[in-house]
Amino acid sequence: MTHETRTRAKIGVLVPFTNTNLEADMMLMRCPDTTVHFQRMGGYDVDEIPGSDQMAGLGASDISHDLRMISGVRPDVVLYGCTSATLTHGPGFDADLAARIKAGSGAISLTAAGSLVAGIKALGATKVGFSSPYLGEINTQAMAFLAANGIETVKCADIGRELGNYGQGELTPEDVFDLACQADHPKAEAIVLSCTDLRAVEAVERIEARLGKPVVTSNQAMMFCLMRALGLPRHDALPGRLFDCL
Known part of the structure; x- marks a missing residue:
């Protein structure tokens, strides 16, 4: 061994x-x-x-x-x-x-x-599609956070309903794939999936294959x-x- x-x-x-x-x-x-x-x-x-x-x-x-x-x-x-x-x-x-x-x-x-910001910048992207399982107010703050770092959000997608502290982690990789596709936009150079409890890592390669764009997750x-x-x-x-x- x-x-x-x-x-x-x-x-x-x-x-x-x-x-x-x-x-x-x-x-x-x-x-x-x-x-x-x-x-x-x-x-x-x-x-x-x-x-x-x-x-x-x-x-x-x-x-x-x-x-x-x-x-x-x-x-x-x-x-x-x-x-x-x-x-x-x-x-x-x-x-x-x-x-x-x-x-x-x-x-x-x-x-x-x-790290999200560093990853986006490493790819050379300045315009992104942003998605998350957050409530709307946090998404607004997230877009402002990215903007303060020179990154424009050209489209934002959320899950469409309130999720509790366990609900975010219960979303499946298929749910994450759908969420990422909703955030796509012709001007988006990358897709961002924010939240450390989101099963995004398992969906990255499928999203990239479908959208033809790099994905950055937390x-x-x-x-x-x-x-x-x-x-x-x-x-x-x-x-x-x-x-x-x-």
């Missing part, structure tokens, strides 16, 4: 406590010889619809305990695994949170929202950014054209 060394990199991930898909996606995309370590974080009410106020509250919540816990594995990188928690506050807050996580963990720090973008930051090699389990930019 051949064993992995597990010495290439240690990846720490902060995960909202109701999220059921981020961990699975990170394990699907994990580079051989790396290990992935998760710390769940609270800061929101599981019974409330995850609107703008709740997600902004999560972003502003105290994560000092979570940082102490994830720091125990001496990670090389720490990911903040909720997109809407920081994009609801804007780019300045997102960058500040990343800096605070770096200071508290001693590791490279990447946020989901910041979890895929975080993996792309951490691989680029750590100099990790490309491997076969990486979905989408984004990884051509490594």
Whole structure:
């Protein structure tokens, strides 16, 4: 039997406590010889619809305990695994949170929202179709977040109904495929799928084949950014054209 060394990199991930898909996606995309370590974080009410106020509250919540816990594995990188928690506050807050996580963990720090922007820019796209399972207000804030980073949203699609904290994670890859197709537009140079609890990673290649455009998802973008930051090699389990930019 051949064993992995597990010495290439240690990846720490902060995960909202109701999220059921981020961990699975990170394990699907994990580079051989790396290990992935998760710390769940609270800061929101599981019974409330995850609107703008709740997600902004999560972003502003105290994560000092979570940082102490994830720091125990001496990670090389720490990911903040909720997109809407920081994009609801804007780019300045997102960058500040990343800096605070770096200071508290001693590791490279990447946020989901910041990684989306980095992934879009790596593709050279300035106009995108945007889709998510969020409520309308968060989508408006998301488009403003992208615009502040020089990215225009030419079409926005949402799921069309309110989803609870578990409802987002229960959408199927087929649901995600349909949502992405709704966000397409002749001027869109890429399709963005925002939300770390969305089963978008499994749908990326099918969407790209149908629409002929690159797709950027929250979890895929975080993996792309951490691989680029750590100099990790490309491997076969990486979905989408984004990884051509490594």
